[in-house]
Every structure is written in structure tokens, then in C-alpha cells.
Amino acid sequence: MTQTAPAEKLMTVLLQSIDPKEIADESLRQTIELLLNLIEQLNSKVKDLVEENQKLRDENNRLKGEQGKPDIKANKNIGFQNDHSSEKERKVPTKHSKSSKNATIKVDREEIDQTGARVGGVNHTTNIICNPLYTVYLTTKNKDRLSVLKVLQNVTALEFILNEFTYELLDTLNLPTKWNKQLKELLPQETVFTEIEFNALLDEYLSKLSFQYRTRVQEAAAIAFYHQQTNIPLIKALVCDDAPQFKLLTADLALCWVHEARHYKKLSPFVACHRQSLDEFLDDFWKYYRKLLAYRDFSSQDKSWELREEFWTLFSTVSGYEQLDERKRLTAAKISELLLVLDHPELPLHNNPAELAARTMVQRRNISYATQTTEGTKAWDIFMSLVSITRKLEISFFEYMRDRISQIGNIPSLRTIIRGKSVLNPFGWSWMPE
Known part of the structure; x- marks a missing residue:
């Protein structure tokens, strides 16, 4: 043991000192890069196996009535293994100056995200x-595309239609011919169905349709109805992460750059030259992100083309670190959503x-744990929404509730206030009516 330890340390030091870029011979450089990437793959597999083995040990001990390995947090996170936040890199330090929050509001899109919830001991999702100008909380049983569609329409039951747009969506969803x-x-065709009616038709005429394909048909028909209905304005664009349930619902989708950065923060290279490449x-x-921020204030066609070219350069340049290069290829495939x-x-x-x-909502859940009934969940969502909306509209929540309970009527409806503030601010493309 004492003889092999120095040898292992020497190999580690030697390994961390290798930089393929300094090797002149191309064939040798490619061989070294191949070996270093193989080491990264094996190191990643070892980590996964160690974690899985520990989980199995803990579960085995639990079944025996014993305790598993204690979860002791390290004093300081090292590298990118646990700290996936990008706030430090994203923000540009600026001198603090307090000003009106609503002075330059541009109301032009909806931002959406999901978090876990518990209702009566059963897992739910809060959207x-x-x-x-507002924030709305709505809790659903599931986090799928149909549930999100209910949230966007503020309904408990969807409606469906089979039309040309339905079949366009089904082609995108790869439903067999x-x-x-x-x-x-x-x-x-071209007939609006309730959820019960549409499911009955599928049961009668397409009973052999698999669960996966049946869901795709339901999604396409529900989205098609949403786009042809006139009861509520259509949301043109959603700003969200890359979760599949948010896709196809709106005409356009803008992906969050901060979420995209988390994929890279999760990379944990073992070899020094790969860590340098990632850094x-x-x-x-x-x-590049800050250039996009600057573009939002001073946009031009020439600058747009320049940023598109720079995007391809940034995400297509090969670094030699395979896990990083693969991640870059996945990002490049999202160019339309990231550069909307x-x-x-x-x-x-x-x-x-x-x-x-x-x-x-997570903080509230940690304090109160969960709701027990559907009515309690709805009340929770409503009051969380009211608190958030009144804060954004710079209205005292206490005064608002007192006005409503006493029926004094000094404070207009929140809908009226929101519409009034919207008129005073320039609209963007995604909020312009059809």
C-alpha cells in the first residue's frame, strides 16, 4: 500500500499536467485526446456507480432497521458539482439606485415554471x-402538456377539435400515418368536443390506439382548440425552461439562458485541461449573453446577423472535451428558441x-407542508396570487383585502388596474392582438 500510493499520486500529477494542445504531432494529439476523454467517461461512470451503490447500501440498512450513511454537507462546494446557480456570472455589477419599478415595464409575454406540491398526501404540481404586472399560481394533479394547457385557459376541463392545425401538430408529434x-x-372534423365526448369517440373508433399515441392525439386536438377559440387572448410566446410540456402550446417559445447554462455547470471534468476548456x-x-442583453436595448438587423454568426462560432467550436462538445451541440439545436x-x-x-x-411557494410549502383538500389548495393558490399581484401593482394587500371584505369599493378590480397600467406601457409583439 505504501509503495503504490506514491505511484498513484505521480500518475495523477502527470495526468493533470497533460495538455493536448501543446502536442505538435497531430496523430499523437488525437490519441491523447481520445484517452483523456475515455478517462472522463470512466470517471463519470465510477461516480455514478459509487452513488448507486451507496443508495443500495442505505436501502439495505433501512430494511434491516439500521441507518444509512449520514448526509453531512461539506463546508464548501468545490467545482461545479453542487453549485449550478449562474447568478454571479449572469449579473453585471451596477451601482444601486432606487427608482420606480413600473416606470419602464414592457408587458409582452408570459413566463412559466413549475414546482412540486402536496394535496392530501398526494403529489401535485403548482404552475x-x-x-x-401579475403572477398567478394554479395547482394541478399532473405536470404534463394538457395540464399546462388547462392553466393557460384557466379551465378544469379541456375542449378538443380536429382540424388542419391538429394534423400539423400530429405530424410534429410523429403520430403514425x-x-x-x-x-x-x-x-x-371541425367539431368542438368536450373531454368526455372526445374520449368516448377515441374509445369507440380508435380503441387499439396506444396510451402514448392517444395522449398525442388529445394534446394536438386540445392545442388546436385553444388556438381557434376566441374567449380569451392567445399567448403568443412563453419564456420557460426546456421542459417538453411547454412546447407546441404557443406560436413561439423563448428558452431561458440561465437554465441552459446549468447544463454546463453540471459538467464535472476530472482532467485539468478539460476544466480549463470548460472555464x-x-x-x-x-x-455572449451580455451582448444579447445589450442588443435588447439597441437592436439592428446588422447586429442580429452578427450575433447569429457568433452563436454558431461559440457552440460549434470543438474543444476536444467530448462531454462539453456534445453539450454544445445540444444547445446549438435550440438556436431558434434561444435567439428569438x-x-x-x-x-x-x-x-x-x-x-x-x-x-x-416552496418556502410556504416548507412552513405549512401541504394542503389537505381541493378547496384548501384553491384558496392557497388564490391568496398567493393576490399577494403577488398587489405587490407588483404597488397596492397594499392589507388595504385591498379590507376594501373587499368591507365592500367599500375604493380600490378598482385588479383586472381594471392591470389593463390601465398596460395601456401606459409600450406593448411588444407577443402581446399585440390578432
Whole structure:
């Protein structure tokens, strides 16, 4: 043991000192890069196996009536393993000066995020929808696309329609042609169905449809109805993370750059040259982010093209660190969602307001744990929404509640106040009526 330890230390030191970029011979450099990436893969697998093994040990001990390994937090996080926040890199230090929060509001989009909830001991999901003038909390049983669609329409039951847009969506959702054909031939077209009616038709005419494909049909038909209804304004763009349940609901989707950065923060390179590559990339990532921020204030067609070219350069340049390069390829595939701001500069680059609103709900959940009934959950959502909305509108929540309970009527409805403030601020593309 004493003889092998110095040898292992020497190998580690040697490994951390290797930099393939300094190797002149191309064939040798490629071989070294291949070996270093293999080491990264094996190191990652070892970490996963160690964690899984420890979980199995803990569960085995629990079944025996013993205790598992104590969860003792380290004094300081090292590297990117646990600290996935990007607030330090995202923010540009500025001199603090207090001013009106609503002076330059641009109401032009909805930001959405989800957080876990418990109702009567059963897992639920709280959806948060917000913009600069309001924040709304709505708790649902599921976190899927149909549940989000209910939230956007503020309904408890969806309506469905089979039309041309439905089949466009089904093509995007990869529904096999034979099911598309049967939907067109066997079910009424251009007819609005309730949830019960539509499910009954699927049971009768497409009983062999698998659960996955049935869900896709329901999603497409529900989204198509949402886009053709006229009872409520359509939301043109959502600002959110990359969760699949938010996709296809609106005409456009803007992805959060802060969430995208978390994918890179989760990388934990073992080799020194790979750590350096990741550090250099993250520096370039946030420099580019700040250029997008500057573009929102001073946009131009020439600058738009320049930023698009720089995007491709940033996310297509090969570093030699395979895990980083693969992550960059995945980001590059989201160019339309990440660079929607170049076409519509009023859009934000992140959905932090929704994240902060979700954090408020999490804090409330930690204090009160959970609700027990549907009625209690609805009351919780309503009061959380009222507190958030009155704060954004700079209205005292206490005065608002006193006005409503006493029926004095000095404070107009929140809807009236929101519409009034919206008129005083310039609208962006995503809030312009059809």
C-alpha cells in the first residue's frame, strides 16, 4: 500500500499536467485526446456507480432497521458539482439606485415554471404564470402538456377539435400515418368536443390506439382548440425552461439562458485541461449573453446577423472535451428558441421572475407542508396570487383585502388596474392582438 500510493499520486500529477494542445504531432494529439476523454467517461461512470451503490447500501440498512450513511454537507462546494446557480456570472455589477419599478415595464409575454406540491398526501404540481404586472399560481394533479394547457385557459376541463392545425401538430408529434388517416375518416372534423365526448369517440373508433399515441392525439386536438377559440387572448410566446410540456402550446417559445447554462455547470471534468476548456467556454458564454442583453436595448438587423454568426462560432467550436462538445451541440439545436430575442428584442433572456415566484411557494410549502383538500389548495393558490399581484401593482394587500371584505369599493378590480397600467406601457409583439 505504501509503495503504490506514491505511484498513484505521480500518475495523477502527470495526468493533470497533460495538455493536448501543446502536442505538435497531430496523430499523437488525437490519441491523447481520445484517452483523456475515455478517462472522463470512466470517471463519470465510477461516480455514478459509487452513488448507486451507496443508495443500495442505505436501502439495505433501512430494511434491516439500521441507518444509512449520514448526509453531512461539506463546508464548501468545490467545482461545479453542487453549485449550478449562474447568478454571479449572469449579473453585471451596477451601482444601486432606487427608482420606480413600473416606470419602464414592457408587458409582452408570459413566463412559466413549475414546482412540486402536496394535496392530501398526494403529489401535485403548482404552475406559476407571470409577467411584469401579475403572477398567478394554479395547482394541478399532473405536470404534463394538457395540464399546462388547462392553466393557460384557466379551465378544469379541456375542449378538443380536429382540424388542419391538429394534423400539423400530429405530424410534429410523429403520430403514425395510419392513425392520422383513421382520425380523418372516422371522427367528425371541425367539431368542438368536450373531454368526455372526445374520449368516448377515441374509445369507440380508435380503441387499439396506444396510451402514448392517444395522449398525442388529445394534446394536438386540445392545442388546436385553444388556438381557434376566441374567449380569451392567445399567448403568443412563453419564456420557460426546456421542459417538453411547454412546447407546441404557443406560436413561439423563448428558452431561458440561465437554465441552459446549468447544463454546463453540471459538467464535472476530472482532467485539468478539460476544466480549463470548460472555464474558458463559460467565460465566452456569459460574454455572449451580455451582448444579447445589450442588443435588447439597441437592436439592428446588422447586429442580429452578427450575433447569429457568433452563436454558431461559440457552440460549434470543438474543444476536444467530448462531454462539453456534445453539450454544445445540444444547445446549438435550440438556436431558434434561444435567439428569438433577435427577432423580438422585448423578450427577456431568462424566466427568473417565475423561478422566484416558485421559490415563494416552496418556502410556504416548507412552513405549512401541504394542503389537505381541493378547496384548501384553491384558496392557497388564490391568496398567493393576490399577494403577488398587489405587490407588483404597488397596492397594499392589507388595504385591498379590507376594501373587499368591507365592500367599500375604493380600490378598482385588479383586472381594471392591470389593463390601465398596460395601456401606459409600450406593448411588444407577443402581446399585440390578432
